[in-house]
Amino acid sequence: xxxxxxxxxxxxxxxxxxxxxxxxxxxxxxxxxxxxxxxxxxxxxxxxxxxxxxxxxxxxxxxxxxxxxxxxxxxxxxxxxxxxxxxxxxxxxxxxxxxxxxxxxxxxxxxxxxxxxxxxxxxxxxxxxxxxxxxxxxxxxx
Amino acid sequence: xxxxxxxxxxxxxxxxxxxxxxxxxxxxxxxxxxxxxxxxxxxxxxxxxxxxxxxxxxxxxxxxxxxxxxxxxxxxxxxxxxxxxxxxxxxxxxxxxxxxxxxxxxxxxxxxxxxxxxxxxxxxxxxxxxxxxxxxxxxxxxxxxxxxxxxxxxxxxxxxxxxxxxxxxxxxxxxxxxxxxxxxxxxxxxxxxxxxxxxxxxxxxxxxxxxxxxxxxxxxxxxxxxxxxxxxxxxxxxxxxxxxxxxxxxxxxxxxxxxxxxxxxxxxxxxxxxxxxxxxxxxxxxxxxxxxxxxxxxxxxxxxxxxxxxxxxxxxxxxxxxxxxxxxxxxxxxxxxxxxxxxxxxxxxxxxxxxxxxxxxxxxxxxxxx
Numbered sequence: 001x002x003x004x005x006x007x008x009x010x011x012x013x014x015x016x017x018x019x020x021x022x023x024x025x026x027x028x029x030x031x032x033x034x035x036x037x038x039x040x041x042x043x044x045x046x047x048x049x050x051x052x053x054x055x056x057x058x059x060x061x062x063x064x065x066x067x068x069x070x071x072x073x074x075x076x077x078x079x080x081x082x083x084x085x086x087x088x089x090x091x092x093x094x095x096x097x098x099x100x101x102x103x104x105x106x107x108x109x110x111x112x113x114x115x116x117x118x119x120x121x122x123x124x125x126x127x128x129x130x131x132x133x134x135x136x137x138x139x140x141x142x
Numbered sequence: 143x144x145x146x147x148x149x150x151x152x153x154x155x156x157x158x159x160x161x162x163x164x165x166x167x168x169x170x171x172x173x174x175x176x177x178x179x180x181x182x183x184x185x186x187x188x189x190x191x192x193x194x195x196x197x198x199x200x201x202x203x204x205x206x207x208x209x210x211x212x213x214x215x216x217x218x219x220x221x222x223x224x225x226x227x228x229x230x231x232x233x234x235x236x237x238x239x240x241x242x243x244x245x246x247x248x249x250x251x252x253x254x255x256x257x258x259x260x261x262x263x264x265x266x267x268x269x270x271x272x273x274x275x276x277x278x279x280x281x282x283x284x285x286x287x288x289x290x291x292x293x294x295x296x297x298x299x300x301x302x303x304x305x306x307x308x309x310x311x312x313x314x315x316x317x318x319x320x321x322x323x324x325x326x327x328x329x330x331x332x333x334x335x336x337x338x339x340x341x342x343x344x345x346x347x348x349x350x351x352x353x354x355x356x357x358x359x360x361x362x363x364x365x366x367x368x369x370x371x372x373x374x375x376x377x378x379x380x381x382x383x384x385x386x387x388x389x390x391x392x393x394x395x396x397x398x399x400x401x402x403x404x405x406x407x408x409x410x411x412x413x414x415x416x417x418x419x420x421x422x423x424x425x426x427x428x429x430x431x432x433x434x435x436x437x438x439x440x441x442x443x444x445x446x447x448x449x450x451x452x453x454x455x456x457x458x459x460x461x462x463x464x465x466x467x468x469x470x471x472x473x474x475x476x477x478x479x480x481x482x483x484x485x486x487x488x489x490x491x492x493x494x495x496x497x498x499x500x501x502x503x504x505x506x507x508x509x510x511x512x
Contacts, residue, residue: 010258070272
């Protein structure tokens with residue numbers, strides 16, 4: 001994906017600025033509840049499982065499986081046109097939480113449910129680096 | 143409808159509903175609207191009240207996407223039952239086809255999804271629903287042909303409805319040969335983009351007995367809310383329609399086997415399959431075969447979207463499900479012309495908004511049931 005001007009860049013909130021800063025440093029962070037042990041994404045100020053405010057940041061291994069996907073044949077906006085066809089997927093991280101992302105660095109037609117992927121950071125602006133995913137060498141069927 | 147903007151469409155629909163009920167605007171003491179993308183107001187319902195020069199004591203701008211229409215009916219019914227107000231006008235309209243500026247259209251696209259953790263990845267609205275479609279295929283072996291059958295069935299109904307935007311019959315092949323938008327969804331798996339508005343008047347059964355036209359009775363209502371953003375969904379293939387349906391059936395004392403005609407939210411074809419399953423009309427994973435065998439078509443076991451639905455009748459955005467409601471009323475009043483379902487006594491309508499996020503089910507009847 002090249003030329004990111006005009007894409008829908010995220011505007012970090014006061015409590016997510018740190019998360020995006022970690023992305024700029026190529027670290028994919030998720031939260032773990034110190035009380036119940038659950039992982040969660042997206043970042044929250046409470047554990048959505050037990051409502052504890054005791055959350056710790058841990059670095060995700062950055063690996064997961066495609067749980068569903070689509071290939072966009074029409075861009076959402078002009079700024080995405082040069083990326084067509086591009087893959088939008090839900091990726092379940094090894095730690096459990098699900099993220100929406102793109103699957104990049106591969107033929108879009110080769111993406112399948114259950115595919116093993118790993119995080120690949122892409123710089124979209126001076127302040128925004130986006131976590132995307134790319135296939136890992138080995139494949140599974142589900 | 144380029145001759146009327148979204149506000150004017152809303153007022154036009156309101157005027158027709160008041161006329162049908164044979165009441166004056168001064169008898170309206172409750173107002174429910176939804177906001178418009180084309181002509182938004184900070185406080186939409188207040189703006190419509192002002193336009194009509196009415197001064198309601200119950201005034202709500204509802205906002206649950208496609209689920210808005212029916213969840214607001216449950217709220218309005220509650221307001222009437224508790225004496226907050228007596229007669230509610232629900233009027234909703236938008237002009238997505240001709241009324242949006244380029245900037246507004248872009249804003250609408252970019253407002254779908256979580257602004258930090260979904261929107262940047264560039265999913266179109268069809269792409270969000272394609273994620274669900276793929277999951278249903280993977281889980282149950284549902285096919286693109288079965289999705290297409292939903293569009294074919296809707297069009298068969300629309301062909302009998304002079305008010306439908308698209309009336310020419312289509313085949314499964316036509317759907318599969320239409321342009322791929324977001325795999326596995328083709329252009330004809332996607333609903334229309336329309337201008338339109340609809341309105342209804344709600345009041346107590348007792349008061350409605352004075353009206354010149356037959357009222358339709360609300361026997362059951364239920365809602366279910368499972369997430370806002372699809373990446374947070376607990377399940378991609380089972381929705382909160384399970385809960386909204388169960389709540390509505392329980393209130394009505396009825397079950398899926400009692401429903402004569404159903405109007406199910408059909409922004410994209412896979413949604414209808416999930417709703418058929420979650421509302422108890424088919425076992426999980428079997429809705430595709432049910433639709434492909436003609437179960438929802440004219441004359442089928444359960445005629446679905448007898449006006450043509452949002453796939454063929456029209457889809458003006460948030461108000462889209464209003465036409466399911468007005469169609470259900472027409473069916474129960476036996477006023478549906480060529481598309482009348484014989485002996486229709488009980489109708490189910492279901493709306494969902496977001497990306498399978500907010501669900502609302504109503505069960506309507508020709509007789510009061512008391």
